[in-house]
Amino acid sequence: MAAPRYKQLVDALAADIRSGRLAPGARLPTHRALAAREGIALVTATRVYAELEAMGVVSREQGRGTFVRDLAVPAGHGIDQQAVAADAVDLSFNYPSVPGQADLLRQALREVAASGDLDSLLRYQPHRGRPQDRASLARHLRRRGITTDAERVVVAGGAQHGLAITVMATLKAGDVVAVDALTYPGFKVLAHAFQLDLEPIPVTPGGPDLDALEKLCAVRPVRAIYTMPTLHNPLGWVMDAADRARLIKIARQYGPLIIEDASYAYLAEDPPPPLTASAPDITLYVSGLSKSIATGLRVGFVVAPPPLLPSLERAIRATTWNTPALTTAIACRWLDDGTADRLEAQKRDDAQARQAIAAQELAGLPLVSHPSSYFTWLPLPDDARADRLTATLARQHISVSTAEPYTTSTHTPQALRLALGSTDLDRLRVTLCTVREVVLEDACT
Numbered sequence: 001m002a003a004p005r006y007k008q009l010v011d012a013l014a015a016d017i018r019s020g021r022l023a024p025g026a027r028l029p030t031h032r033a034l035a036a037r038e039g040i041a042l043v044t045a046t047r048v049y050a051e052l053e054a055m056g057v058v059s060r061e062q063g064r065g066t067f068v069r070d071l072a073v074p075a076g077h078g079i080d081q082q083a084v085a086a087d088a089v090d091l092s093f094n095y096p097s098v099p100g101q102a103d104l105l106r107q108a109l110r111e112v113a114a115s116g117d118l119d120s121l122l123r124y125q126p127h128r129g130r131p132q133d134r135a136s137l138a139r140h141l142r143r144r145g146i147t148t149d150a151e152r153v154v155v156a157g158g159a160q161h162g163l164a165i166t167v168m169a170t171l172k173a174g175d176v177v178a179v180d181a182l183t184y185p186g187f188k189v190l191a192h193a194f195q196l197d198l199e200p201i202p203v204t205p206g207g208p209d210l211d212a213l214e215k216l217c218a219v220r221p222v223r224a225i226y227t228m229p230t231l232h233n234p235l236g237w238v239m240d241a242a243d244r245a246r247l248i249k250i251a252r253q254y255g256p257l258i259i260e261d262a263s264y265a266y267l268a269e270d271p272p273p274p275l276t277a278s279a280p281d282i283t284l285y286v287s288g289l290s291k292s293i294a295t296g297l298r299v300g301f302v303v304a305p306p307p308l309l310p311s312l313e314r315a316i317r318a319t320t321w322n323t324p325a326l327t328t329a330i331a332c333r334w335l336d337d338g339t340a341d342r343l344e345a346q347k348r349d350d351a352q353a354r355q356a357i358a359a360q361e362l363a364g365l366p367l368v369s370h371p372s373s374y375f376t377w378l379p380l381p382d383d384a385r386a387d388r389l390t391a392t393l394a395r396q397h398i399s400v401s402t403a404e405p406y407t408t409s410t411h412t413p414q415a416l417r418l419a420l421g422s423t424d425l426d427r428l429r430v431t432l433c434t435v436r437e438v439v440l441e442d443a444c445t
Helices: 006-017 031-038 042-055 101-114 118-122 130-144 160-170 185-193 212-221 241-254 306-319 325-337 341-361 386-395 424-445
Strands: 057-063 067-068 153-156 176-180 197-201 221-229 257-261 284-289 300-303 375-377 416-417
Touching: 006 042, 031 042, 042 057, 042 416, 057 160, 057 424, 067 185, 101 118, 101 341, 101 375, 118 325, 130 153, 130 176, 130 300, 130 325, 153 212, 153 306, 160 185, 160 257, 160 300, 160 306, 176 212, 197 212, 212 241, 221 241, 241 257, 257 341, 300 375, 325 341, 386 416
Parallel strands: 176 197, 176 221, 221 257, 257 284
Antiparallel strands: 057 067, 153 300, 284 300, 375 416
């Protein structure tokens, strides 16, 4: 039996997209034009596009039309580091490193091998982490302006695991979570997995639109606010003290928990105190050492209100049982002897040098960034197509990200997010020069 006409059209268009005959960023005919071209009803043309969108091969933008998606990134899955070609310059993912880190690891391994009870590292650890490890993290957090004791610290397998156990411990399917309209893709992945209802809050140059947040809390049962007040990813803002105080006031008035993601906070010099410093009873502070020390050192931590600690412990037991003892031991050794502080300072200097290069090589483009950040946001002209630019750059062996993985609203802005921390400075300079040429050339076509 022959497939229905609309199914044949869906299959033909999908095949053209997957084969590259319809390039990423190409605008498809309007619903009315497709209906006229194919001799079908307007409602059938609408059904065709709806199925293509559900398949993830096109995206619809209000007032602009329907466009072919870049299939290098699966719909809704955020940034896929493995999709980057081996010979490409990776500006889509940050794994910052500074010289000498491998030597530090060799020394740390020798010190651990020469230390006392090695057998303890071969056994199961307490679910929340060993008391001495939690104490090391508590001392580290005090240098970040968070006065806490070891009992409120939970050791996790990286910041992403910290976010996962936070979601598992505090939220359930259908819960409403307020998030920035542009936010960290890893939280979007968790929200999808746990069926959370994300409500996007418009963004301003200095942080989330708190008027919009308050209006949302007044009309919907917001269970949590997910926020990055210190060095937001991807926009790089640092919320000022007044906005932090108001966000806390809104949370206290309407009851949601605050999930404070501080993964990049170490890069900001002299920021206002973290939210958890002013509202420890309603805030879960989540961070890790992947960006500040090394991406392969999967040690994270959550600072939580005491009533939530048993739930967090159950979530750890259900996921990883405990963090790997060896990596935690190395991380805490570096926290205690000052190595972590030195690495963080080196990476702040490194990020500032990279931002200076970006400002030079992308001069004249409307960059949005923080002077100590490892990434920059590049809004594009209204008639530009980010997926078309990413495809052009990919052909020149440069990997960048569009706004799609970061977007939580129905409107995806045309923008590129450029990670600056994953290649050497000379190659970064040349690569950003190419990015600028491609963006300007696209604007002239």
